[in-house]
Amino acid sequence: MQVTININGEQVSRDIEPRMLLVHFIRETPGLTGTHWGCDTSNCGACVVLMDGKPVKSCTTLAAMVEGHEVRTVESLEVDGKLDPIQQGFHEKHALHCGFCTPGMLMTARALLDENPDPTDHEIRTAISGAICRCTGYLNIVRAVQWAAEHEAATKQEV
Ligand code: FES
Ligand code: FES
Numbered sequence: 001m002q003v004t005i006n007i008n009g010e011q012v013s014r015d016i017e018p019r020m021l022l023v024h025f026i027r028e029t030p031g032l033t034g035t036h037w038g039c040d041t042s043n044c045g046a047c048v049v050l051m052d053g054k055p056v057k058s059c060t061t062l063a064a065m066v067e068g069h070e071v072r073t074v075e076s077l078e079v080d081g082k083l084d085p086i087q088q089g090f091h092e093k094h095a096l097h098c099g100f101c102t103p104g105m106l107m108t109a110r111a112l113l114d115e116n117p118d119p120t121d122h123e124i125r126t127a128i129s130g131a132i133c134r135c136t137g138y139l140n141i142v143r144a145v146q147w148a149a150e151h152e153a154a155t156k157q158e159v
Helices: 022-028 085-093 102-115 120-131 139-158
Strands: 003-007 008-017 048-051 054-057 070-072
Touching: 003 022, 008 102, 022 054, 048 102, 054 102, 054 139, 085 102, 120 139
Parallel strands: 003 070
Antiparallel strands: 003 008, 048 054, 048 070
């Protein structure tokens, strides 16, 4: 079957088997391997991308279900060499070690701040509760999201 998905602003079409998962469509067709494929059972969150602005686990989403929708992957965060505040926050607060969970964490956090620009500690922890990190202990991830929220708020005030 022919499926067309808008990925990071580009229309991507491919003839696929109906069982193809979104994570494989993203990684194989435009070759965007920033989206990681971990547990394959909807548990780890490494594969999270945004579908029409909402976080989804691409390992348990059929590519065919996404026909006509807009997908945003981790590759879309940096624009013209400028990091998204979420990426900057992870850098500033040392919120990654091995980095395997990081694409999913970044996209989950991006969706949170898009919906709630000033989340509480509890709201951040709830938002990332579907993502597993084996390395950081989560504290620095929470601090990174707080840093990004504060940075974005300050930037908006300057404009
Ligand atoms: S690979 Fe999708 S949740 Fe783990
Ligand atoms: S940084 Fe290693 S799993 Fe999160």
